[in-house]
Amino acid sequence: MTAQPHRARATAALLAASAAVGLAGCSTDPGAETTVTVFAAASLTEAFEQIAHDFETAHDGVDVRLSLAGSSDLVAQIQQGAPADVVASADTASMDRLVADGLVGTPQDFATNSLEIAVPPGNPAGIASLEDLTDPDLHLVVCAPQVPCGAATTAVVSDSGLTLHPVSEEQSVTDVLHKVVVGEADAGIVYVTDVARAGPGVEGVSFPQAGAAVNTYPIAAVTQTDADTDHAALVQQFIDAVQGPEGQRLLADLGFVAP
């Protein structure tokens, strides 16, 4: 099975279960019977698509369905009773809410992510450090303090005792990245994995102060109402796959760091 039909099927699963069933029937997979539904933070998209694909290859008759969204949306969906087997969030705060509600088992940290400066190709403004971003004439774009990446930016900047003069405080990290990719901004503060994901569109400039705000990604099994031990074992195998050497190598390739 190539990556293409898998990806198409994963997307379809998000749209409608019926569509997913229809497409699964067309795939080369011999009769997918068991399904593992994985809710994962959007920043894990590439990593989890690959891990899910490898897991399906290794486990005959198992279909992994990925639901990718912002961590707070994933938490809200699970709280509303969405049928998830595994949840992986981009921060411990979201996972803690699920733990407090008794909706998941004990979470385990499997990756971390930290901030990096993104600049357009060739680094026209010659940015080399966090201090370089304090130039008031620079077109600097950051996340608004209200969203997670902005909170991390604020923590790093106040920790270093610097003052930034951003021309825009964006809604999300992807908005910041877009402004850098199109060359509107001279620099932006995003996550290491965003720079890795953007490919040749941006260059990353790492800075030592980033250590002041490291994001930890936890993963946990969602507590099931019906006790199906076979299925629970399969779910645990998926969690192990994420934490295992192969999963960790994939995550490292995408810029994540082991906890």
Added chain:
Amino acid sequence: MTTTRAPATSRRTTRDPAEVPAGLPRWAYVPAAAGGLFVLLPLVALGTRVDWAGYWSLVTSESSRAALALSLQTATTSTLLCLILGVPMALVLARGRFPGRDLLRSLVLVPLVLPPVVGGIALLSAFGRRGLLGESMEVLGLQVAFSTTAVVLAQSFVALPFLVVSLEGALRTAGERYDVVAASLGASPTTVLRRVTLPLVWPGLVSGTVLAFARALGEFGATITFAGSLQGVTRTLPLEVYLQRETDPDAAVALSLLLVAVAVAVIGLTHRRGASR
């Protein structure tokens, strides 16, 4: 709004208002009522979610006041820009005789059906620093990136078609008979436009202006893509609502209601003025 209009209509027609209107079957009231509920229910529901005790402090916070002031200022500027460009555009499209007019009309309406985010990307391609005109504008010392001007451009881009469509429709409905008579009596084209055409299409012009203002006030996607988001500079009320939603849902609801109130006030005021004309 409907109540102020109804008497004007019945005055013009000779039909007894008590009679069943000829073109209005009774069953139409059912889906019409459902449609009305569909529009009103979410607005009423929004009102029930408001934390009234803290409402005043929520909508008068520094960031809220900055967003409201910026929204009113940019939406007004955009509406003026739409009037300056849109009225002649509607005239040319309704009255002009040149090849390719129908195609041009369709193209002008594109922002109407375009997702605003796509509009924002298109504006970046034209006016961004690396855009088509970006470099020549930078040479002239004009920088629209991340400025209030960018907000006005984004709002005008999405609002202009609303004005053009409304006015062009009114111009077509009004026809050219009166214009021709006035011209035959010696009036110059500009006098005809000022004294005959525009008074004739006044309601169309007013509703087009209101629609353009409302669209500019609600603009979100093109603004966030093209102009960015900074308090007092580019963060308009819709952007502030979206951002507050992340951390303070109460404030987001309060600001949403404020936006609804501003929209209703604008529509109400202009309609009364338009009707009394």
